[in-house]
Structures are given as C-alpha cells and as structure tokens.
Amino acid sequence: MAKDPLAEAGLHYDELNKLRILEPDVGQKTTELKEECKDFVDKIGQFQKIVGGLIEMVDELAKEAEKEKMKVCTVNTFKMTLNRCDMLLIILQAIGARNLLKSVAKQREAQQQQLQALIAEKKMQLERYRIEYEALCKVEAEQNEFIDQFILQK
Amino acid sequence: MRFKTSLLKEPKELVSCVGWASADELFSCSEDHQILKWNLLTHETSVVVKLQDDIFPTELHWFPKAASGKKQAMAENFVLTSTDGKFHFISKTGRIEKSLEAHRGAVLAGRWNYDGTALITAGEDGQIKIWSKSGMLRSTLAQQASPVYSVAWGPDSDRVLYTLGRQLVIKPLQPGSKVLQWKAHDGIILKVDWNSVNDLILSGGEDCKYKVWDSYGRLLYTSSPNDYPVTSVAWSPDGEVFAIGSFNTLRLCDKTGWSYALEKPSTGSVFSLAWSADGTQLAGACGNGQVIFAHIVEQRWEWRNFEVTLTKRRTMQVRNVLNDAVDILEFRDPVIKASLAHGHLVVTTPLQCSIYSTKNWNTPLIFDVKEGTVSLILQAERYACLFTRFSPFLFLSRSQVPMTPAFQGFKIVDILKNPLYWGKKYRPANISMMDVSDLPFSFPVVYLFDAQTGKALGDGKPLVHKMEVMEVALDQCGPSSERKIALIDKNRDLYVLAVRRLGRDQTLHKLGTMVHTMAWNDSANILCGIQDAQFTVWYYPNVVFVDKGLLPKTLFTKDGSEFSRAPHILNYAGGQVTVRRADGSLVYSLVSPYPTLLHEYAGSARWEDALRLCRFAKPVWRVWLVMAVANRELSTAEAAYAAIGEVDKVQYIVFIKEQPSKESSLAQMLLFSGHVQECEATMLQAGLIYQAIQTHINLYNWDRALELAVKHKTHVDTVLAHRQKFLQDFGKKETNKRFLQYSEGVEVDWDKIQAKIEMEVARERERGTPSSIRSSVASRR
Numbered sequence: 001m002a003k004d005p006l007a008e009a010g011l012h013y014d015e016l017n018k019l020r021i022l023e024p025d026v027g028q029k030t031t032e033l034k035e036e037c038k039d040f041v042d043k044i045g046q047f048q049k050i051v052g053g054l055i056e057m058v059d060e061l062a063k064e065a066e067k068e069k070m071k072v073c074t075v076n077t078f079k080m081t082l083n084r085c086d087m088l089l090i091i092l093q094a095i096g097a098r099n100l101l102k103s104v105a106k107q108r109e110a111q112q113q114q115l116q117a118l119i120a121e122k123k124m125q126l127e128r129y130r131i132e133y134e135a136l137c138k139v140e141a142e143q144n145e146f147i148d149q150f151i152l153q154k
Numbered sequence: 155m156r157f158k159t160s161l162l163k164e165p166k167e168l169v170s171c172v173g174w175a176s177a178d179e180l181f182s183c184s185e186d187h188q189i190l191k192w193n194l195l196t197h198e199t200s201v202v203v204k205l206q207d208d209i210f211p212t213e214l215h216w217f218p219k220a221a222s223g224k225k226q227a228m229a230e231n232f233v234l235t236s237t238d239g240k241f242h243f244i245s246k247t248g249r250i251e252k253s254l255e256a257h258r259g260a261v262l263a264g265r266w267n268y269d270g271t272a273l274i275t276a277g278e279d280g281q282i283k284i285w286s287k288s289g290m291l292r293s294t295l296a297q298q299a300s301p302v303y304s305v306a307w308g309p310d311s312d313r314v315l316y317t318l319g320r321q322l323v324i325k326p327l328q329p330g331s332k333v334l335q336w337k338a339h340d341g342i343i344l345k346v347d348w349n350s351v352n353d354l355i356l357s358g359g360e361d362c363k364y365k366v367w368d369s370y371g372r373l374l375y376t377s378s379p380n381d382y383p384v385t386s387v388a389w390s391p392d393g394e395v396f397a398i399g400s401f402n403t404l405r406l407c408d409k410t411g412w413s414y415a416l417e418k419p420s421t422g423s424v425f426s427l428a429w430s431a432d433g434t435q436l437a438g439a440c441g442n443g444q445v446i447f448a449h450i451v452e453q454r455w456e457w458r459n460f461e462v463t464l465t466k467r468r469t470m471q472v473r474n475v476l477n478d479a480v481d482i483l484e485f486r487d488p489v490i491k492a493s494l495a496h497g498h499l500v501v502t503t504p505l506q507c508s509i510y511s512t513k514n515w516n517t518p519l520i521f522d523v524k525e526g527t528v529s530l531i532l533q534a535e536r537y538a539c540l541f542t543r544f545s546p547f548l549f550l551s552r553s554q555v556p557m558t559p560a561f562q563g564f565k566i567v568d569i570l571k572n573p574l575y576w577g578k579k580y581r582p583a584n585i586s587m588m589d590v591s592d593l594p595f596s597f598p599v600v601y602l603f604d605a606q607t608g609k610a611l612g613d614g615k616p617l618v619h620k621m622e623v624m625e626v627a628l629d630q631c632g633p634s635s636e637r638k639i640a641l642i643d644k645n646r647d648l649y650v651l652a653v654r655r656l657g658r659d660q661t662l663h664k665l666g667t668m669v670h671t672m673a674w675n676d677s678a679n680i681l682c683g684i685q686d687a688q689f690t691v692w693y694y695p696n697v698v699f700v701d702k703g704l705l706p707k708t709l710f711t712k713d714g715s716e717f718s719r720a721p722h723i724l725n726y727a728g729g730q731v732t733v734r735r736a737d738g739s740l741v742y743s744l745v746s747p748y749p750t751l752l753h754e755y756a757g758s759a760r761w762e763d764a765l766r767l768c769r770f771a772k773p774v775w776r777v778w779l780v781m782a783v784a785n786r787e788l789s790t791a792e793a794a795y796a797a798i799g800e801v802d803k804v805q806y807i808v809f810i811k812e813q814p815s816k817e818s819s820l821a822q823m824l825l826f827s828g829h830v831q832e833c834e835a836t837m838l839q840a841g842l843i844y845q846a847i848q849t850h851i852n853l854y855n856w857d858r859a860l861e862l863a864v865k866h867k868t869h870v871d872t873v874l875a876h877r878q879k880f881l882q883d884f885g886k887k888e889t890n891k892r893f894l895q896y897s898e899g900v901e902v903d904w905d906k907i908q909a910k911i912e913m914e915v916a917r918e919r920e921r922g923t924p925s926s927i928r929s930s931v932a933s934r935r
Contacts, residue, residue, distance in 0.1 A: 113381060114402065114418040121416040128739035135716070135741040139730070142744045153770065 155395075156415030157406050157436070157448040162192060163199055168422075169439040171214040173232055174430045175246060177504065180437050182445045183211040183234060189248060192445060194435075203248030210237040213263050218270045219431060233273060235261035241275055243289065254289050257281055263304050267311035268350060274314060276302035282316055284327070296325060306348040306355075308369065315355060317343040322357060324371070336371045339363065345386050351393035352409055358384030364398050366411045374720075375411025375736075386438070388427035392529060395450075397436050399424025404438060404448060410722070412738035421446050432490050432504070432529070434467075455494035458727075460512055462494050470501065472515055481515040483508075493531040500540075502528040507540060627672065629679045629695075638695060640681055642669050648683060650695050663698035665705070666690065673723040673731070678753035682726050682745065684733070689714035693749040693777040701827050707798070708777050710749075716741055749777050756781045761790055768794070788823075814919040818845055825849060834858075844869055844914040851876045860892060872910065875902045 006012065012020045020027055167186035174180055178194040187205040192198075205211075216232040230246040237260035243251040257277025264275045272292065273285040280298035282305060285291055296302075298318050305316040313326045319342055324334040341360030348355050354374065355367040360383040366375040382401035389396045395414065398405040404417040404424060422441025429436050438446040455462040461473045467488040472481040487503035494500075499510040507528065508518040528540045625642040639651045641662075648669040649662035665681070669690075672683035681692040691710040698705060714721075720736040729747040734740055748771040755764035764781075781787075788811055795803040806826060813819035817840035824833040830853065837846040843866045850859035856877055863870045874897050881888055888894055 117381060117403070118416060118418060121413065124413065124737075128737065131735070131737075131739040131741060135743075139742045139744050146744075146747075 155406065155450060155453050157397075157404060157417050158451045159404065159417055159419050159446055159448040161419070161421070161444045161446055162197060163444065166443040168441055168443055169425070169445055170211050171234075171426045172428045172437045172439045172445060173214040173216045174428055174435075174437065175216060175232075177430050177432055177435075180428075180445070180447075181214060181216075181232065182437075182439060183214050184439075184443065185210055189234075189244070190445075192437075192447075194447065202246075203244070203250075205250075208238055209234075209240075209242070210260075212236060212260060213265075213426070215265050218266050218268055233264050233266065235264040235275060237261070239277065241273075252289050254285075256283060256285075259301075262301060265305055265307060267307045268309075269311060272311070274305050274307065276305045276316055282314065282325075295327070296323070303342070303344055304346045306346050308348055309350040309353050313369075315346055315348050317346055317357070319343070320359070322346065322355070322367070322371070324369070334371050338365060338367070341383070344383065347387050347389050347396070349389040349393040349396075349409075351391070354389075354393070354409060356387045356389060356396055358387040358398060358400075360384075362400075364407075366409070377411065377413075382423070385423045385425055386427045388429055388436070390429045390433040390436075391431060392433050394433075397427050397429070397438075397448075399427050399438050401441075404446065406450065408738060410720070410734075410736055410738070412736070414738075417448070419446055434488060434490055449488070453492070455492060455499070457494045457497075457512070460494065460499075462492070462499060464489055464492070472499075483510070483515065483518075491528050491531050493533050495533040498533065500531050500533060502531065502540065625672065627674050629674045629681075638679070640665070640672055640674065640695065642672060646670065648672060648685075650681075650698055652699065663702070665692055665695060665698065671721065671723045673726040675750065676725070676727045678750045678757075680726075680745075680749055680753065682723065682731050684714050684717060684721055684723065685711075687714050688712070689717065689731075689743060691745050691749075694753075694781060696781075703828075710745070712743075716743075746771070752777055752781070761787060765790060765793065768797070788819075814915070815840070815842075818842055818918065821845070821849075830855075838862075842918060844872075844911070845918070847873060854880070856880075856890065856893070860896065864896070869910070870896060871900050871902060872907050874900055875904060875907050878902055 007023075010021060012023050014020050014024045014027065022030070167184045169182050169184040172180055172182045175191075180192040180194070181202065182190045182192065184190070187207060187209055189202040189205065191200050191202045193200075211234050213235045214232055217230075231243050231251065232246075233241055234244050235241045235256075239255060239257045239259060239261060240253050241256050241261055241264050242253045245251055256275050257279050259278030261275050261277045264273060266273050271287060273287070273289075274282065274295070275285065276282045278301040280296075280300055280302060281294055282296040282298075282302055283291060284293050284295055295314060296316070300319050303317045305314060307314060308324070312328070313324055315322060315324050317323075318335070320337055320339050321335055322338040322343065326332070338357050339359035339361050341362070343357050343359040345359075346355065346357045348369075353369045355369060356364065357367065358364040362379040362381065362383050364377045364380075364384045364387060365373060368374055380400055380403065382403065384398055384400050386399035387396065388399075394409055396407050396409065398407060401423045402418055402420055404419060404421075406414045406416075408414060420442070421438070421444055424438040424440055424446065426439040427436060428438075434449055436448045438448070440446055449467055451464055451466060453464040459475045461475055463471045463473070465471045468485045470483040470485070470489065470492070472483060473479070483501070485501065485503050485506075485508070487505060490502050490504060492499065492501045497512045499512065501508045501510070502523060505522060506520055507523050508520045510518045523540070531540055624644055624646075627640050629638045629640070637652075640648060641651070642648050646668050648665045648667070650665050651662050666683065666685050668686040669683045670685075672681060674681055679695065681695045683690050683692070688711045692705075693708045693710060697708050717733050718735050718737070721741070722734045724732040724734050724740070726732075726745075729745050729750060731743045731745060732740060733743065748767060751767055752764055755761070755767065788807055792804055792807045792811070795807060810819050810822045810826065813822055817836060821833045821836040821840070821842070824836060830849075833849065834846050837843075837849065843862065847859050847862050847869050850856075850862065851873060856873070859873045860870070860877075863873045874893065877888070877893055878897075888897065
C-alpha cells in the first residue's frame with residue numbers, strides 16, 4: 001500500500017476513523033498494555049489481599065503458636081507434677097513397705113516370743129525328763145551293785 | 155498330758171464368758187449381746203437369744219447341777235452379770251426370767267454356791283452381795299474401796315474368797331468370824347478360783363503370774379512371770395489339774411503348780427475358762443471373738459511293764475515295755491476316767507465301763523454305767539470302786555459279781571473331797587477270809603468301809619483325830635483284823651493306828667514328825683515317807699504295838715535331797731518308790747528288797763527261811779527281831795538280839811524262856827513289850843499273885859504292889875520288906891502314908907519272906923512245865 005501522507009504527518013486513523021496521533025498499532029498496544037497493567041494491578045491487589053490474609057493467618061498462627069506454646073508449658077508442668085506424684089507414690093510405697101516390714105518384724109517378734117515360750121516349756125519338760133533319767137540311771141546302778149553283791153555273797 | 159484345742163467358728167465380737175450346760179453343750183456370751191449355744195456333738199452353733207443393746211455380759215454361771223436334783227425349774231437356768239449393774243436369770247431357752255439391779259457400776263462377778271442356795275455378786279462399787287436363789291438380797295458381805303474383780307466360794311460354801319486390788323481376802327459368811335487377808339500379787343488380781351475337792355486357791359493377776367495357795371493363805375506355788383497378764387484361771391472339777399488363760403496362751407498345770415503343757419492359739423486374751431462337769435473338756439472365751447475348746451490328751455498310766463496312753467479322745471494305746479507289743483483300744487465315746495493297777499485297766503466313758511486284764515487286751519468286761527459320769531475310780535486287788543455323782547458302787551473284777559451300791563448315805567461330794575484309799579487282801583485266793591476286809595475310807599473324820607457289804611466298819615463311828623488329817627492310808631496286806639491306818643495330821647506328825655481298835659480304843663502311835671508324804675508298800679506292810687529332808691522307810695510300823703523302843707532300829711533313812719522341796723510319793727511298789735517332785739519330775743528310789751521278803755516269810759510263818767535270810771542280809775536283823783517279838787517267837791528273838799548285840803535283851807529273853815509256866819512267860823513277854831497292865835492281868839488271871847506283886851516291886855511301882863498285896867491278903871510283908879530295903883539303899887525316910895500305916899502292924903523277917911517266895915516258886919513250878927529255878931534273887935538285882 002501506498003504511504004499514507006497523513007501517516008507521514010503522524011496522523012492516523014483508527015478503525016473507527018477517528019484521528020489519532022498515534023499509530024493504531026501502538027494505540028492498540030498501549031491499550032493492551034493498559035489493560036495488562038490493570039490486570040497486573042488487580043492481581044497485585046489480590047496478591048496483597050492474599051498475603052494480608054496470609055499474614056493475618058500467620059499472625060493468628062503465631063498467636064496460636066504462642067498459645068500452644070503456653071499450653072505446652074502447662075503440659076510440661078503437669079508432666080512434672082505427674083512425675084513428682086510418681087515419686088511420692090514410690091516414697092509412700094516405700095514407707096508402706098517399710099511399715100509392712102516393721103509389722104512383719106513385729107509379727108515375727110510375736111511369733112518368736114510364742115515360740116520362745118513354747119521352747120521354754122519344752123525345756124522345762126526336758127529338764128524333768130533329765131532328772132527322771134538321772135534318777136533311773138541311779139536306780140540302775142544301785143540295782144547292778146545289789147546284783148553284784150548278791151552274787152558275791154552267794 | 156496336753157491340750158488339744160479347736161476353734162469352731164469365725165471370730166466376731168469379743169466373747170466375755172462361757173459356761174457348760176451339759177457335757178457337750180456350751181453357752182457363750184459376747185459383746186454383740188448374743189448368747190450362743192455350741193453343740194459339740196453336731197458341731198452346730200446357734201443363737202439362743204439376742205439381748206438388749208445395753209447389756210454387756212461379764213460373767214455366766216450355770217445353776218449347780220448337783221443341787222438341782224428335785225427342783226427342775228432352776229436347773230436349766232444360769233446367772234448372767236452385766237456392766238449395767240444388773241444380773242439376770244436366763245433359762246436354757248434364752249428367756250430372761252428375772253433382771254435385778256445389784257450394783258452401782260458394772261457387776262464383775264457372779265457365782266452360785268455349791269448347793270445352789272445362794273448367789274454371790276461383786277461389783278465395781280467394791281460391794282459383795284449375797285442373794286437368795288430367787289434373787290432376794292440377803293446381805294452385803296463386804297464393802298471395799300476398790301472394785302472386786304473376782305469371787306469364789308469355799309468348799310463348804312461357808313466362806314468366800316474375793317480379790318481386793320493386790321490382795322486376796324477370805325471372809326466367812328458367819329458374822330464376826332476372822333477375816334483372812336493377805337497380799338498375793340504384785341499387780342491387780344484378775345481372777346481367782348477355789349477348788350472344792352483339794353481346798354486349794356488359784357489366783358492370777360496383772361503381774362503375769364499365777365499362784366496356788368492353801369486355804370490358810372500359805373503360798374504353795376508361784377509361777378515365773380508370763381509374757382502377758384493372767385486373765386483367767388480355772389480348776390478342773392476333780393482338782394487334779396487347772397487351766398490358765400492369758401493373751402494367746404492356754405496352759406495346763408498340775409495341782410502342785412508345775413505346767414504340763416502350753417498352747418499358743420491365736421485367740422487374743424482368754425477372758426474366761428470353764429471346765430465341763432466331767433473334767434474332760436475346757437472352753438475359753440477369747441478376746442478375738444472365738445470360743446476355744448480344748449480337751450486333754452496324752453494322759454499316761456503306768457503299771458509294772460505296761461504303759462497306757464490316751465492318744466485321742468476315744469483311743470488308747472497300750473504298750474508292753476518288755477516286748478514292745480502295742481495294742482490299740484478303741485471306745486465308742488470319749489474316755490472320761492481311767493485307772494491302771496493290780497493287773498487291770500478300768501476305763502469309763504459317759505455310758506460304759508470297760509475292764510481289761512493286762513493278760514488279755516482283746517476281751518474286756520463291759521457294762522453300762524447307769525448313774526452318770528464316773529468321777530473317781532479306785533482299784534484294789536480284786537475290787538474296783540467307781541464313784542458317780544450320786545453314789546459310788548463296787549464290783550468284783552474277777553468274779554463279775556454285779557455292781558452293788560456302796561457307802562450308802564455318802565454323797566460323792568463328801569467322798570470326792572477326801573482322799574480315799576483302798577485296801578486289798580494279802581492272798582486273793584483265800585475267799586473265805588474276805589468278809590471283813592478291803593476297806594476304803596475317807597476323812598476329815600476317817601470312816602472305814604467293808605467292801606463286801608458297803609457298810610461302815612465297826613460301830614460306824616468314825617475315827618476323829620484332834621487335828622485336821624492331811625493324808626491317810628491303809629496298809630495293803632495281812633488279815634483285816636491286823637490292818638493299820640497311817641495318817642498325817644496338820645502338824646505333819648505321822649501316826650499309826652490299828653483298825654481293830656477303831657471305835658473302841660483310839661490310841662494313835664506316833665511314828666515320826668515332819669512327815670510330808672507317805673505311802674504303804676503294795677505287797678508288804680512297809681511304810682515309806684519323806685521326813686523333813688530325809689527319806690525314811692519304816693520297815694515294820696507294827697513295832698509301835700510291840701516295843702516302842704525298837705522303833706528307831708527298824709528305820710531306814712537316807713538323804714532325801716534329790717527329792718527337793720515338797721515332794722509327793724506317788725507309789726511304793728515292790729522295792730521302788732516313785733516320787734513326784736514339786737517341779738513335776740519323777741524321781742525313783744530303791745529300797746532294799748530284803749524286808750519285803752522277810753514280811754512275806756513272816757506272813758506265811760516260814761521262820762527258818764526268814765532266819766536264813768537274816769543271816770544273809772545283816773541289816774534286816776532288827777526288823778526280824780521285832781517281828782519275832784510280835785509273834786512271841788522267843789528263840790528267834792534271842793538270836794536276833796544276839797545278832798544286834800543287845801546283851802541285856804538276850805539275857806531277859808533267856809530269863810523269859812526259863813519261866814516255870816507258860817502263863818508267866820507270856821506275862822513276862824508282855825512286860826518285855828512294855829504292856830505292864832496286860833502283863834499284870836495275865837498273871838492275876840493265872841493266879842500268880844505273888845509274881846504280879848513282884849513285877850510291880852521290880853518296877854518300883856510300890857503303890858500298886860501294896861494295893862495288890864493288901865487286896866489278895868498275901869505278901870504284904872514282902873512288899874514292905876522290899877520297900878524298906880529300897881529306902882535304906884537310898885537313905886530316905888518313909889513318907890508314903892499307906893506304907894506307914896501297914897508297916898506298923900507287920901514285922902519284916904527276911905528269912906520268912908524268903909521261905910514264902912521259895913514256896914510260891916515251887917508251887918508255880920509244880921503247875922507249869924518243869925524248868926530251872928525261878929529265882930526271886932534275879933528280880934532283886
């Protein structure tokens with residue numbers, strides 16, 4: 001096509017036949033750019049919004065995290081308490097065991113006492129038997145002596 | 155001997171008292187207000203009644219069975235004392251018949267007396283009250299400042315024993331009588347008991363000791379301290395053993411105090427103990443809510459080579475020590491009493507009596523015992539005597555004569571209270587000799603019984619000694635007319651007394667002093683005893699009837715230190731004496747067998763054998779001698795006197811042998827034995843008046859000599875002459891009025907007197923057997 005003079009003058013017509021300083025292409029591209037920019041701005045806005053939400057969320061999370069942190073702390077304390085309880089229990093058990101031991105010891109003592117009483121009784125009986133045995137031995141000796149004498153005299 | 159214990163039920167509330175309703179039914183009362191009945195046959199326990207909530211029982215005592223013969227109403231009742239100051243009469247079915255206010259504060263004790271006529275209660279307020287059978291207050295016996303924890307009736311229900319802090323008090327019911335009070339324990343006394351059979355007192359207290367006292371408050375035994383306070387004591391009904399209860403402790407002791415056995419059941423403190431009436435079972439009220447039952451097992455009887463043991467309640471084991479043969483005897487019912495002696499074992503159960511011969515354990519003689527529980531068995535060679543609550547009866551163990559009631563009119567209480575002894579015949583084969591023999595008897599006054607008829611011997615009058623008799627024993631051999639009783643009185647003097655003189659001439663001859671215990675030999679009339687610290691054997695106690703001077707010569711003594719303090723002779727069989735020491739051990743002692751042999755020879759009149767034995771065993775000469783004198787065996791007596799070197803006695807016997815007549819030698823013999831009166835009587839009876847007078851002159855018995863001379867109007871001058879001579883010899887003057895009176899009219903002419911004496915002697919010689927000249931010169935030495 002032939003060179004448009006107007007174009008040389010830097011004037012151009014667009015499709016709507018309006019006079020334009022800019023070349024239609026450029027104009028078109030500008031519009032495009034403009035629109036793209038608008039898009040971009042929109043998107044950035046959206047992004048910002050999202051990021052804001054995110055931050056908010058993160059903040060919230062942070063808060064939550066803080067909270068959780070606090071919570072964890074309590075749990076720990078609790079756990080510690082629990083531990084202590086355990087210890088206490090063990091101590092108590094130990095005391096109990098010790099008491100039990102003591103009572104067993106006492107029981108044993110009582111048993112021992114009883115047995116000792118029984119032993120003393122048996123000992124007395126033994127002593128009686130010993131005396132009886134000795135007396136019988138003496139009788140035997142006397143009888144033997146008597147028999148010897150008897151035989152001798154005969 | 156020990157307890158076999160059993161607990162029937164799970165523990166509940168503290169049981170405070172128990173009491174036997176019958177031989178196998180027990181009532182117990184506990185803090186949960188329940189009265190329980192325990193049936194031992196079915197092992198069932200049932201609640202009789204639940205009392206009001208404010209009744210906390212303290213003591214339960216059944217109305218005495220012995221007293222309830224007629225009045226059945228009371229028989230089934232018991233008295234229950236409680237802490238609310240009341241006591242209650244409760245029937246067997248649990249009905250409260252009566253509740254009576256008795257004390258301020260708790261009633262701590264309540265006991266019926268033995269005949270059931272009075273009830274005694276003691277309380278925290280220190281008062282002791284006596285109530286009638288129906289519950290009327292009779293009197294307040296005592297008012298003390300501190301609580302009275304326990305009371306007991308004396309054997310005759312005429313005295314009451316009660317605790318007062320650390321002291322014991324015996325108070326007679328009769329007002330104004332002397333009260334006996336003594337400090338008995340180092341701690342508060344919690345329980346006392348007084349046995350009606352042996353009259354001994356038992357006390358236990360917080361000083362953890364138990365003690366045995368006699369009824370005069372003398373201490374007989376004190377135990378070593380136990381681990382816990384003694385919370386209950388109880389005599390068995392026959393008084394042979396007693397039981398002690400303490401924390402987790404049950405102890406069985408002999409009446410002398412030493413302990414047979416100790417049990418340690420886990421029962422808590424035993425607050426109350428009760429024996430069943432037959433003495434075989436014991437029940438205890440335990441602090442942990444149980445009721446403990448115990449019966450005695452492993453009782454032993456020994457005779458010669460046999461050993462009988464009660465292994466279980468219904469089983470006996472017989473062991474022959476010689477060959478180790480073992481027999482088991484089984485019974486249908488629990489054994490109550492047994493006795494082993496004279497070759498027979500007598501065993502009684504509630505319904506039957508079995509008699510075994512040691513020769514044959516397979517076929518016992520069994521018969522029913524109708525009248526109830528046998529409480530005592532006595533055995534003799536051919537007899538056994540069983541005593542039931544109502545009457546004793548006898549039977550012949552060999553010829554199986556049916557039982558006959560014996561000793562009518564004597565309640566068993568009377569008889570049981572007293573030691574009984576039993577005689578036996580020397581020769582069992584000689585049945586015709588049986589009629590007046592075998593005499594058991596009893597005291598405080600001594601009665602003798604004829605075993606054949608069961609009647610009291612003699613005129614039925616008892617022998618009454620001036621002192622309280624502690625021990626009495628009848629010799630075991632010889633004809634019944636020559637039996638002797640040995641008895642020890644309260645002063646510990648030993649006397650011997652001839653049975654035939656019973657009722658007429660109760661002369662007691664003293665054998666020894668400080669005799670604690672004695673026993674006759676089972677086969678010869680030898681008596682042994684423990685005298686102070688010496689063991690003494692009287693080889694021939696008869697000596698006191700013959701010649702008292704010879705008594706020390708027929709003694710055998712040896713050191714008795716091995717018997718220690720307060721021993722008791724169990725038996726004297728053959729040549730062996732068995733002694734039970736105070737600590738319970740048995741000690742044996744040998745006695746020479748020769749005197750026993752000698753007795754046997756003398757009993758069967760084998761003088762020659764006896765003489766040989768004497769030559770063989772020198773020490774028995776003396777015993778022999780006395781026997782010979784007793785039997786008027788002059789030649790043996792002479793030999794015996796010669797053997798022991800009594801020259802004067804030998805000479806006198808020679809003199810007796812030279813007597814011109816039998817009568818005068820008999821009289822001289824009597825004189826020799828010291829029986830002057832009998833001698834005189836014999837001479838006068840024989841018409842030997844001069845000899846009688848001369849005897850009295852010889853004895854310096856001037857009054858009697860003169861009296862005889864004057865009475866018979868002869869030899870007055872002889873008496874006066876001798877009197878004058880006597881006075882001259884001693885350079886004295888006549889002071890006797892009668893002699894002064896008679897000497898006035900009589901002239902003393904020695905020649906005439908001499909001639910008269912010669913004449914008398916000649917006359918006697920003519921009458922009697924010819925013998926050498928009996929010279930009055932001999933009597934004028």
